[in-house]
Structure formats: structure tokens, C-alpha cells
Amino acid sequence: MQRFAELLDRLVLTPSRNGKLKLMADYFRAVPDPERGYALAAITGGLDIRSVKPAMLRALMVERMDEVLFGYSYDYVGDLAETIALVWPSPHDGEARGRNDVPTLADVVTELDAATRAEGPRLVEEWLDRLDSSGRYALLKLVTGGLRIGVSSRLAKQALADFGETDITGIEELWHGLSPPYEMLFAWLEGRAEKPVSAAASPFRPVMLSQPLEEPDYGRITAADYAAEWKWDGIRVQATVERGVRRLYSRTGDDISGAFPDLLDVMTFEGSLDGELLVARPSSAKGAPKVAAHEGPPRDDIVVGTFSDLQQRLNRKAVSAAVMKKHPVFMRTYDLLQDGAEDLRTLPFRERRQRLDAFVAHLEPTRFDISPFVAFEGFKDLAAFRREPPHPVIEGLMLKRWDSTYVPGRPKGPWFKWKQDPHLIDAVLMYAQRGHGKRSSFYSDYTFGVWTGPEDHPELVPVGKAYFGFTDEELKLLDKYVRDNTTERFGPVRSVRAEPDHGLVLEVAFEGLARSTRHKSGVAMRFPRVSRLRWDKPAFEADRLETLQAMLG
Structure with missing residues (x-):
């Protein structure tokens, strides 16, 4: 011990x-x-x-x-x-x-x-x-059960891969078929035994991620080489069914099935889907935009909710019938990784999407859909679509090479994400201060930062402070997070644990950005506010200072 x-x-x-x-x-x-x-x-x-x-x-x-x-x-x-x-x-x-x-x-x-x-x-x-x-x-x-030591499950798996001098992908695909104390796994990693054969049905398949689209890459985006899709504002998930076992995974490989039994109930297929989890209601619900169909005009039967609606379903081990009825979830599919027993990841994206069309056609339409392509002739068309997307739950565009295979990790070139301008960034909570008046018992004023320095040894630099933009219920969650993750105290201010693999990501909205000699970061935000809490996003995926500097021009 x-x-x-x-x-x-x-x-x-x-x-x-x-x-x-x-x-x-x-x-x-x-x-x-x-x-x-x-x-x-x-x-x-x-x-x-x-x-x-x-x-x-x-x-x-x-x-x-x-x-x-x-x-x-x-x-x-x-x-x-x-x-x-x-x-x-x-x-x-x-x-x-x-x-x-x-x-x-x-x-x-x-x-x-x-x-x-x-x-x-x-x-x-x-x-x-x-x-x-x-x-x-x-x-x-x-x-x-709450270590809070700044180590994610995936970081521990990477340490295992380093220990065994192997690729993390192999460990992730085995993981859900193993159980403590993992003696067969260690025997393989030490070269004393063969690689274990996963006995688990519906294993996690490490996801493929995109790179931000930057100006030097604009010229390579052509309709002949790339497909364009909307970037929907939900959370990335993987829905897998094998031998009757149904599982829903987050993009980091966490099994989140328990929070979404209403989706699992209609996963009547054998295979593995990659997509975005959203909240969708019948079209009689007012105030939310319609979900677009794969081809043709928007669908009339369902409307998609906001990320705030989806938050009501996140970070729960179990969910009540009332919450499921009020916030029913929907999966907008992007890719087909497994069709029955056939692994499709080595096929080009164009062929996988054709297979996806046929696959989703047999699924419950109020729970599954296909991410629609955005037809374009030239890059100027994409820029116009990005400036004025058809729905507020769209946060930009995804661009994928037609010939790209499905490769775990974040390869440079096959997939790009092109988020809307401006002014949204993902930052990491660094400090919290008690509020005033009704908020005097809560830590409600938040200083946040972005990453700077080398990729293998980044550090956070503060770029702003916000004290509104969240609900009273979210304030209670934030206050608890601050108390649970305090590292130092300075009078009414607490320093919050903020490391690449342990930190709370805040999506911050702001109306403008200016250069500043008074701030270490060199930038000052105008009217920043917390747009949403990104409980699902790893801290190391928050934005870098270079992103803000690029906004200054």
C-alpha cells in the first residue's frame, strides 16, 4: 500500500x-x-x-x-x-x-x-x-473511487504501451475484455506470453480525429479530393453491437452505456458506428432547428436540441425515465467501422460512406441519421457555408479525403475541422474566486487559460476571467469541481488543478480581442463569458495561445 x-x-x-x-x-x-x-x-x-x-x-x-x-x-x-x-x-x-x-x-x-x-x-x-x-x-x-491525480484512463494506457514498447491502439482494443489485476496483459507486455485474445464482445475501436484547417491547407481542399460535412455540436461517440452485447463509448474509450439506455434499446444491429450524440425531439417541439437529411430537404419529423440539452444526460451512471423523455438522444452517424463481422476501417472513406447509407437505412429513423454532405464546387463555397451555417447547432465544417482509411489518432491531412469564426475558444479553468451577494458562498468567478510552449511540455497562460454564462445548476457543479480539485489557496482565490490530462475545459465566448502589454499572454478579451462546460473534452485538447494570436491578425 x-x-x-x-x-x-x-x-x-x-x-x-x-x-x-x-x-x-x-x-x-x-x-x-x-x-x-x-x-x-x-x-x-x-x-x-x-x-x-x-x-x-x-x-x-x-x-x-x-x-x-x-x-x-x-x-x-x-x-x-x-x-x-x-x-x-x-x-x-x-x-x-x-x-x-x-x-x-x-x-x-x-x-x-x-x-x-x-x-x-x-x-x-x-x-x-x-x-x-x-x-x-x-x-x-x-x-x-476518486483519485484525482491528473491521470486519465487513456494516459495510464499510454504508460502501459510505453512500458511494453507497443502501440496504445492494441491495448485500447483489448481493454474492455480484460479484468483486474491484468496479469495476462502484463505477461504479454513483458514478453512472457502471447498477446491476449479479447473475449469481450463489442470492443472499443480507437477513433480517428481531425486537424484544424489552417490557411496553408486551403488550396488542397477540392471537391474531387474532399467531402464536406457539417460539424455538429454534440459529443463524439461510438455505438457498437456484437453477439448481442450493446455498448456506447466516448471518444476516449470510456463506456457510457449506462447513461443512454434509450439509445441502446434501439441498437438492433451488428456492427460499429462512429458519430455525434445529440438530443432530438419530435418536430412538434418548438424552438430547435430541424435535423438535415442525408440527401434532399431537411427532415420534418425531428428537431435537434442544443448542447445544453445534451448536458442534462452527460456524466451520469444512470438516468431517470423523466430525463430520457425530456431529453431523448439521437445519433448522427459519420462512419461505419464494422459491418457485422467485417472490419471496414481499411476501406476508403467513399466506400465506407456508401456502406453506411445502406446500414443506417434499416435503423430506427428517430434515433439514427447520417451526417449530410455539403455540396460545393470551390473553396469559396465552403467559406460562405461556414460563415452562415443553416442551424445554430452547427459549429463549422468537417473536410474528409474521399480516399482516407480510418486511422486511429490524429493524422495530418486526411481529415480537417474548420470551426466558425469568431469568437469561441476552449480554455482550461485555472483559478476560482468566491462571488458576491447571493454567490458569496460559491466559487463563481473563473480565470481560464490556454496552452503555450512546446507540444511535449505545454503550460497554461491565463487569457481571461468570466463570471456569467452558466446556469445556477451549472454553478453548483462548478463550485463542487473547484473544491474537489483545489491545489492552493490565496485568500478568497483557489488554484485549480489544470494539467494536460486533468482539467475542466470551458468553452469561452467573447466579443473581441486586443493586444495587451499588461497580461502575460499578450491578449485581452472583450466581454468574455462561459458559453458551456466541456466535461467531455480532455484538457490537452483545449486551444493554444497561437489560436488567439491568429485572431489578432
């Missing part, structure tokens, strides 16, 4: 992506099975410890400390695990390191997995007495 605690401590204190990768790869080399496998499961969210819940931990704490004093401490620290780890009155503080009765990570996981809800808290209490503050913190983060 102590080695796992040391890993967590070092990951928290290491800001660089490459540094975190090296820490994890070194840990996998140095720590034997099954300990390293359970650590991997904890980092990637693969453990489900049901015998201990946060309320039980609070009850344990109240047995050893005045409840009011603990409440004040918790309010100041803002994190339950950190608070208990710091104030727990252990009789052995300072002695845990080097003790021979400290539990291993494998001991903790296996014993809690077998424990009842009555036994679980007492096991944790016993271990808290035997661990030092660092070990207590690791234990509590483990049992509550």
Missing part, C-alpha cells in the same frame, strides 16, 4: 505529461503482480468497491473527532479523503513507514471485495490506524 501511496503522491506533484508517463511505467516495472494490476485498475476506474461509501467514512470520523470541528476542517480542505487523512488520530502516526503490518494494495482490494457493508468500514478503520497520512490518503481515495 505504501508503494501505491508514493506513486499517487508523485503523480499529484508531477505536472508534466511525460513525467507522469515515466512514473507509471517505472512503477509497472518495479512492482510485481498482482499489486501493479490493482494499481492500474484504481487509476483507470476499474475497481468497484461496494462495501464502503463516503457516508460511512464520515461516520467513522465522527467517532474520533468532534463533528463540528470535522465539518470546519472538511469545508476548509474541500476533499473528504484528504481531510480524514490529515486529521485521523492514529496511534501510530510516524511509525507506519517500515511497519510490517501495513496492508498491501492487493490485501485491501481483495478483503473489501469480500466484505459486507458492515465489515467494510471496520476494515478501513483498522487500516487507517496502521497507515501514515500518505497511506491513509491513498486508501481513502481508493475506496471512494
Whole structure:
């Protein structure tokens, strides 16, 4: 347990992506099975410890400390695990390191997995007495399931790939067929066994991403070489059905099926679709634009909702019937990756789209559609479409080579995205300050930044501050996020964890941009506001300072 605690401590204190990768790869080399496998499961969210819940931990704490004093401490620290780890009155503080009765990570996981809800808290209490503050913190983060160490599931998989000197794509395609402590996976990565054969039905297939279209590339975009589609304002998903198993994945490979059972119910196919998840209602609903058909005039039967509507469905493990009825989801398909047992990813895009037309024709039309092509003769046509798209839920254009195969990652050239001008950027939350009046108990004023510096060692530079543009419900979520991810305090201001693989992306709208010598970034925004919260977007995909500088001309 102590080695796992040391890993967590070092990951928290290491800001660089490459540094975190090296820490994890070194840990996998140095720590034997099954300990390293359970650590991997904890980092990637693969453990489900049901015998201990946060309320039980609070009850344990109240047995050893005045409840009011603990409440004040918790309010100041803002994190339950950190608070208990710091104030727990252990009789052995300072002695845990080097003790021979400290539990291993494998001991903790296996014993809690077998424990009842009555036994679980007492096991944790016993271990808290035997661990030092660092070990207590690791234990509590483990049992509550929220490590918050700036490491995404995909970054941990990349560390595995580095450790095994292999490509991450192979690990991602195997992942959902594996289970902790991943001994077969480690044996393969160390060269002691053959590559495991995934037994999981409906595996995730790593997605293909696009590059921003920049002026030097304008001349290569011709109708003979590229197809144009609208860029819809939802979240990228992959819908896969194999041997009757239905799964919906985010673009980073997280299984989000539980939040969208209404879509899974109508996934009556065998194959894998790539597309955009939106909210769509019958056309009797007013105030939202019609969803365009693949060919011909707009459809009359459904209308598509805004990203705010979709947010009501995101980040949920389960969803009520009332929410599903109010915000029914719809998948606008872009690509067909698997048709039955046939893998189509090596086929050219033109052929995959022809196969997609035939495939989607048999699906429920109020839940599945095809992303329509935008007919154009020259680049000037595309520029005009981009300036005035037909629907407010469109944020630009996608441009895809007709001959492009489906390649995981972000290759340069096959696919481009051309977002609308101006003035929207994706920035990362860096600092938060308490508000005033009715907002005095909430962290409601937000400083945000964009990336600068080398690609392999980027840093954030502040570019603006906003305190409106979000709803009261979103404010509560933002306030909780700030408290859960505070790294430093400066009076009423909190510094929020903001790293390439751990941070909250804010879509920021603003009315103008000017050069400024008073700001480190060299730019100043006019009337910035939070346009939406991008819970689905990894922090490293936020915009760079060069994007803002280009807007200045």
C-alpha cells in the first residue's frame, strides 16, 4: 500500500505529461503482480468497491473527532479523503513507514471485495490506524473511487504501451475484455506470453480525429479530393453491437452505456458506428432547428436540441425515465467501422460512406441519421457555408479525403475541422474566486487559460476571467469541481488543478480581442463569458495561445 501511496503522491506533484508517463511505467516495472494490476485498475476506474461509501467514512470520523470541528476542517480542505487523512488520530502516526503490518494494495482490494457493508468500514478503520497520512490518503481515495491525480484512463494506457514498447491502439482494443489485476496483459507486455485474445464482445475501436484547417491547407481542399460535412455540436461517440452485447463509448474509450439506455434499446444491429450524440425531439417541439437529411430537404419529423440539452444526460451512471423523455438522444452517424463481422476501417472513406447509407437505412429513423454532405464546387463555397451555417447547432465544417482509411489518432491531412469564426475558444479553468451577494458562498468567478510552449511540455497562460454564462445548476457543479480539485489557496482565490490530462475545459465566448502589454499572454478579451462546460473534452485538447494570436491578425 505504501508503494501505491508514493506513486499517487508523485503523480499529484508531477505536472508534466511525460513525467507522469515515466512514473507509471517505472512503477509497472518495479512492482510485481498482482499489486501493479490493482494499481492500474484504481487509476483507470476499474475497481468497484461496494462495501464502503463516503457516508460511512464520515461516520467513522465522527467517532474520533468532534463533528463540528470535522465539518470546519472538511469545508476548509474541500476533499473528504484528504481531510480524514490529515486529521485521523492514529496511534501510530510516524511509525507506519517500515511497519510490517501495513496492508498491501492487493490485501485491501481483495478483503473489501469480500466484505459486507458492515465489515467494510471496520476494515478501513483498522487500516487507517496502521497507515501514515500518505497511506491513509491513498486508501481513502481508493475506496471512494476518486483519485484525482491528473491521470486519465487513456494516459495510464499510454504508460502501459510505453512500458511494453507497443502501440496504445492494441491495448485500447483489448481493454474492455480484460479484468483486474491484468496479469495476462502484463505477461504479454513483458514478453512472457502471447498477446491476449479479447473475449469481450463489442470492443472499443480507437477513433480517428481531425486537424484544424489552417490557411496553408486551403488550396488542397477540392471537391474531387474532399467531402464536406457539417460539424455538429454534440459529443463524439461510438455505438457498437456484437453477439448481442450493446455498448456506447466516448471518444476516449470510456463506456457510457449506462447513461443512454434509450439509445441502446434501439441498437438492433451488428456492427460499429462512429458519430455525434445529440438530443432530438419530435418536430412538434418548438424552438430547435430541424435535423438535415442525408440527401434532399431537411427532415420534418425531428428537431435537434442544443448542447445544453445534451448536458442534462452527460456524466451520469444512470438516468431517470423523466430525463430520457425530456431529453431523448439521437445519433448522427459519420462512419461505419464494422459491418457485422467485417472490419471496414481499411476501406476508403467513399466506400465506407456508401456502406453506411445502406446500414443506417434499416435503423430506427428517430434515433439514427447520417451526417449530410455539403455540396460545393470551390473553396469559396465552403467559406460562405461556414460563415452562415443553416442551424445554430452547427459549429463549422468537417473536410474528409474521399480516399482516407480510418486511422486511429490524429493524422495530418486526411481529415480537417474548420470551426466558425469568431469568437469561441476552449480554455482550461485555472483559478476560482468566491462571488458576491447571493454567490458569496460559491466559487463563481473563473480565470481560464490556454496552452503555450512546446507540444511535449505545454503550460497554461491565463487569457481571461468570466463570471456569467452558466446556469445556477451549472454553478453548483462548478463550485463542487473547484473544491474537489483545489491545489492552493490565496485568500478568497483557489488554484485549480489544470494539467494536460486533468482539467475542466470551458468553452469561452467573447466579443473581441486586443493586444495587451499588461497580461502575460499578450491578449485581452472583450466581454468574455462561459458559453458551456466541456466535461467531455480532455484538457490537452483545449486551444493554444497561437489560436488567439491568429485572431489578432
